[in-house]
Amino acid sequence: MTPLPSDPERIRLAAIAGRVTEARSELERLLTAGATDQELAPWLSAILMADPGWLETFVLRVPDERRASLLHATMLAMMELQPDSVWNLVRRSPSALAVMKNPPPHVRRDLLRASLRSKLATEVLFDPATGLNNEELAKIFANGAGSVQGARRIFQECAGGRWEGEMPDCIRAAWYQLRDEDEAKLRELEACLPEAIAGNLAKLEKLKQSIKPGSLISSDPSSAELIDLGGAGIAALSRERTEAGRPLPLETVAALPEELQPTVFNDYISGLFPFNAPLAERSLDQLEGLPLSDAIKDKMRETAAGAVWEDLGDIETALSFAAKITDEAMRIKATTELLENYAQTDPPGAMERAAGMEAGPQRDRFEKTIKAALP
Amino acid sequence: MRFTTVLLPASVFTLAFGLSGLMVTRTESHAKAAPKALVENLSTRTTPPTEEPLLAQVRMHLRSGDLEGALSLLRAAAGRDPVSFFNVLATLPKISGLDQAIQEAGAALPWKEKSSIDLLNSIMAEDWRDIALESWAGSRVGGVPDEEILATAQKVRNSGWIAGITRLMEDAAEKRPTEFMDLLNRRGGTALREAYMGKIMAVHPELASALYRSIPDGSLGANYDRAYALQARVRMQPSAKNLMATLEDAPGGLQSSFAWQFSRIAYGAADPAGRRELTTAIASQSPSARYRLLSGALFSEKPLPAEEFNQALALSPSGIQQREALESWVKAQPDLSPGERTWIDALPTSKLRSRAVELMDQRAADSR
Numbered sequence: 001m002t003p004l005p006s007d008p009e010r011i012r013l014a015a016i017a018g019r020v021t022e023a024r025s026e027l028e029r030l031l032t033a034g035a036t037d038q039e040l041a042p043w044l045s046a047i048l049m050a051d052p053g054w055l056e057t058f059v060l061r062v063p064d065e066r067r068a069s070l071l072h073a074t075m076l077a078m079m080e081l082q083p084d085s086v087w088n089l090v091r092r093s094p095s096a097l098a099v100m101k102n103p104p105p106h107v108r109r110d111l112l113r114a115s116l117r118s119k120l121a122t123e124v125l126f127d128p129a130t131g132l133n134n135e136e137l138a139k140i141f142a143n144g145a146g147s148v149q150g151a152r153r154i155f156q157e158c159a160g161g162r163w164e165g166e167m168p169d170c171i172r173a174a175w176y177q178l179r180d181e182d183e184a185k186l187r188e189l190e191a192c193l194p195e196a197i198a199g200n201l202a203k204l205e206k207l208k209q210s211i212k213p214g215s216l217i218s219s220d221p222s223s224a225e226l227i228d229l230g231g232a233g234i235a236a237l238s239r240e241r242t243e244a245g246r247p248l249p250l251e252t253v254a255a256l257p258e259e260l261q262p263t264v265f266n267d268y269i270s271g272l273f274p275f276n277a278p279l280a281e282r283s284l285d286q287l288e289g290l291p292l293s294d295a296i297k298d299k300m301r302e303t304a305a306g307a308v309w310e311d312l313g314d315i316e317t318a319l320s321f322a323a324k325i326t327d328e329a330m331r332i333k334a335t336t337e338l339l340e341n342y343a344q345t346d347p348p349g350a351m352e353r354a355a356g357m358e359a360g361p362q363r364d365r366f367e368k369t370i371k372a373a374l375p
Numbered sequence: 376m377r378f379t380t381v382l383l384p385a386s387v388f389t390l391a392f393g394l395s396g397l398m399v400t401r402t403e404s405h406a407k408a409a410p411k412a413l414v415e416n417l418s419t420r421t422t423p424p425t426e427e428p429l430l431a432q433v434r435m436h437l438r439s440g441d442l443e444g445a446l447s448l449l450r451a452a453a454g455r456d457p458v459s460f461f462n463v464l465a466t467l468p469k470i471s472g473l474d475q476a477i478q479e480a481g482a483a484l485p486w487k488e489k490s491s492i493d494l495l496n497s498i499m500a501e502d503w504r505d506i507a508l509e510s511w512a513g514s515r516v517g518g519v520p521d522e523e524i525l526a527t528a529q530k531v532r533n534s535g536w537i538a539g540i541t542r543l544m545e546d547a548a549e550k551r552p553t554e555f556m557d558l559l560n561r562r563g564g565t566a567l568r569e570a571y572m573g574k575i576m577a578v579h580p581e582l583a584s585a586l587y588r589s590i591p592d593g594s595l596g597a598n599y600d601r602a603y604a605l606q607a608r609v610r611m612q613p614s615a616k617n618l619m620a621t622l623e624d625a626p627g628g629l630q631s632s633f634a635w636q637f638s639r640i641a642y643g644a645a646d647p648a649g650r651r652e653l654t655t656a657i658a659s660q661s662p663s664a665r666y667r668l669l670s671g672a673l674f675s676e677k678p679l680p681a682e683e684f685n686q687a688l689a690l691s692p693s694g695i696q697q698r699e700a701l702e703s704w705v706k707a708q709p710d711l712s713p714g715e716r717t718w719i720d721a722l723p724t725s726k727l728r729s730r731a732v733e734l735m736d737q738r739a740a741d742s743r
Contacts, residue, residue, distance in 0.1 A: 004440040009470070013445075016468070017437035081468045082499060117499075181530075214562050217593040243599055244563065245592030274626040274633075275598045313630025313663055344695045346663040375694040375724050 015046040016081075020054075023047050031061065041073040045081060048074065052089040059095050071099050072107045079114040087120035090130075100125075101132060116146025122153035134162055141170035144177060151177040152185055159192035167200045175201055179208070200230075207233040217246045223255045231260050238264045242271035250283050254290040261296065269300045273307035280304055284321060294326055301325045302334050315342045315349075336362070343369040429459040430466070446472050453480040461494045461507070469500040477503055481510030486519070487527050495531045504531075505538035513542030521547060522558055525567075537570045548574035556586045563595025569603035576611035583608050587624055602633075609637040613644035615656040629664035638671025642679075650679070654687055662692035673700035678707040681718045689723035701727055705734050713739035 004011055004022050015023035027043040048055055062070055075096065078086045089096045103111050115121055122145060125132060132140075137157075145151040151174040157163075158171055178186040190201060207229050210221055226234050226248070234256070241247050253264050272280035284304055287297045301324045309318035318338050325331035343350040343366060350370045357363040429452055436444035450473070452460045457480035464477070484491045484507075495511065498504040512528040521543060528539030537544065547555035552575060559568050568590065575583055587604050590597050608621045618641045625633040641653055650672075657668045672679065672687045673696070679687065684704055691697045701722070705711060719731040 002439055007440075010437075010440045010442055013437045013442065013468075013470070014440055016466070017434035019438040080499070082466060211595070213564070213595060216561060216563070216591065217595070240595065243597065244595045245597045271598075274631060275601055276592070277626060311632050312627035313632075313634075313667065314627070345666045345693055347694070348662045348692055373693055373695050375691065375697055375726070 012042060012046040015043075016049050018050045020047045020050055027058075037066070037070045037073040040070060041077040044070070044074045045077040045085075048089055049078060049081065049085045052085070052092045055089060055093040055096060059093075067095070068099070068104075071095060072104070072111075075099060075115075076107060076110060079111065083115050083118035084120050086115050087118050087124045090124055097130065101130070101136075112140060113143070116141070116144065116150065119147040119149035121146055122150040126153060126157060138163060138168035138170045142168070142173065144173040145170070148177060148181045150174075152182065152189070155186070155189040155193075158194075158197060159189055161194065163197075164194060165196075167197045171197060171201070172204065175204060203228065203230050203233050207237055210237055211240050217241060217244055220249050220252065223252050226252065226256060227260070234260055234264060239267065239271070242268065242276075245276050247272065247276070247279065250286055251290060254292050258293075261292070265292075265296050265300065269303045270307055273304075274311040277308065277312060280307070281317075284324065298325045298327050298330055302330060305334055305338060309338055309341065315346075315353075336365070339366050340369050344373045347373045347375075429456065430463050433463050442470070446470075449473060450476045453477070454483045457481070457483040458490070458494065461498065464503065465497045465499065469503065473503070474506055477506045478510040481507040482514040484511050486511070486515055487523075492527075492530050508539040509541060512539040516543050516546045521555060522562070525558070525562065537567070540567075544571050544574045545578075547571075549578050552579050552582050552586065553589070556589055560590055560594045563597070565596035565599045566603070568596075568600040569607050572604040572607040573611055576608060580612060580617075584620065584624055605633060606637065606640070609640050610644070613641040614649065615641070615652040618653065619656060629660055630667060632667075634664065634667035635670035638668045639675055640671070642672045642675045643677070647680075647683070650683060654683070654690070657687075658690055665690055666692055666696060669696065669700075674703055678704050681721065685721050685723060688727070694724070694726060697724070697727055698730055701730055702734065705731070705738075711735075711738075713742070 004014055004019075008026070011022045011026060023043055023046055027040065027047065030040055030043065044058070059067055059071075075086055075089070078089065086096075086100075090100045091097075099107075100111070100115075122141075124130060125137060125140060141150070141154055145154050154170055154174040155178065163171070175186070178189075190198060193201070206225075210225070210229070211217075221237075226237070229237060238248050238253070247268065248264070250268070253261070253268070256264070269280055269283065272283070284301060287300065290297075301321050305318045305321035305325075308314050308321060315338065319335060322331060322334040322338055325334060339350070339362075342353075347370050350366070350373075354363055354367050354370060357366065429448065433445045433448055436442075436448065449460060449463065452463075453476035460476070460480040461484070464473075481495075484494065491511065495504065495508055498507055508528065508531050512524050515524050524543050525540060528543075531539060544555075548571065556568075556571065559571060572583065572586065575586060587601070587608070590601050590604065605621055605625050609618055618637055619629075621637060622628050622631070622634055625631050625637075627633065638653070638657075642650055645653060654672065657665055657672070660668065669687055669691050673684070673691070678684070684700075688697055688700060691700070713735045716732075716735060719728055719735070722728045722731055
């Protein structure tokens, strides 16, 4: 063989392409010279991409106390180059497998997220020889299978009865992916799922259809249709519609069973600011006639008051919303906070307002705050 | 009280299309036909025959250290056999010198095919992937309907923010600005309208206001995009005039939380002459508007020079704002020496001068 030029990049590329001799010598040299993990990783990863089986031999040369960190650095480097290579490594190397099963926190996120790109991820991880239990697997894939092949595999495993009981997040994630990338396969696999899980997925499908990405929202769901979506679905739909400037009609939401109401009402009003303030105002006008608890109604009024002031700088409307709060302590607190904030940001305007107020402790306190806020 | 919505700089966000971005953290997803390690290839022919020659040849060159030879081969193959080209690319770490070849190969990949999408998804190096995608989709502009380009490009996951549709947006902004905005409004989704507004500001800033106002209720992601489209307008043209014009369109106008956020952007981007213009424009506003607009000036990332700072400070209607601004300004200048106090005399009020003395005395005490 003709000798390689001594350029590190070429030696590493040669290794990746299958000529590992020179890279190995360089790795040995560096190891002996006391190089850091970051210096060793590019070399080791290049060699292991061509010859993953060599790791178990090499690792014996590395002192115990630094094996783990060198492995982490190397596997992360391989991840950048080619995620499949990491799985090939995990397949052949007990040391690499140990890292993949239980990565330390500081490598966990990067290692798993990137390595899931490879469709080999599910192949290796679901292999019984890898020794992961159902819970561990569900956790690894909780944010998605990475590849569409992985998503399919997860569904297959689910259809085979791997996860019973509550639907794990990994199913939801895989569902979204397959629906986007391989709907035909999704429908095929959905038919084989345990009933409870199929039911949950049916809710997701309804949710997706209620939103209809790609076109303007043109209709409103009935209460019955909402109930079909379940709590999480209602919350998600509500958020999407509010962000679209076409929130769920308040009277429809108010007609929901009590246990489903909080999923919506925590954010309903605040999401209408600043771009749909007139809708918010109309909502507050409607409140009295709606079958909601006083606590919910007051919270909405309080939220609206704060939002109108902070987002729109409109003190008069903010105070008028606060005035509608029925709980006295809450009303006083909201009003006082608004006035204080107003005094601190616009003393001249606040001064004018104070002049028009009824004499009493609130006006006195207000004037005091204004004076303290003057330049 | 709730917290006001604060807009983050655009670069923080990745593109989220439709509902699937809402419930699931978008993960890196690269399905690909993986050429196995060389050691395995020798024993089991798992790669399709058409791929092997190029891959094998490239590897042969790399094994003799002949990087140039490998690159030449790849460049020659790019336009002729883009599939093999990208399959080989998927096995390589990022090496320089292939950008043009990637562009060629991208344009040569069959349009809309699932196999093309899978191939693009398999490119590991992010900027390579973006180049390929931009070429693949961008080369269709004008020949294929805009919506088709949009929908197809977005199937390549984990690409850069507007990779694949940059050329499309630029072309549309120039030649059919309103029509394209209508398309984006109908399709909904977040972040695209912000990017598009940026393109509009570059070629047709006079349309920015009308296009912003065209975002309708009922369009998915409308409120998110409204906020960021406004921000894009100021970011692209941070002049006093444009700041005021943009705020006119923003709900709440000069009294809104956008006022201080956008003022901050404008002050951050302006040169001294620009800042003077901004401060002059602020001077003639109402107290409540001045309060908000000045927040942008007085609490900017980089502390204003003393004279400008004093001018802005003098315009504030609130002693509390002035005091907080002073404290923040001093804190942001750890090199401001307690021995050098002439700047204190120029402060606009006695309250501020006293406070400044306190702060400098404290600094002197701390350094002993």
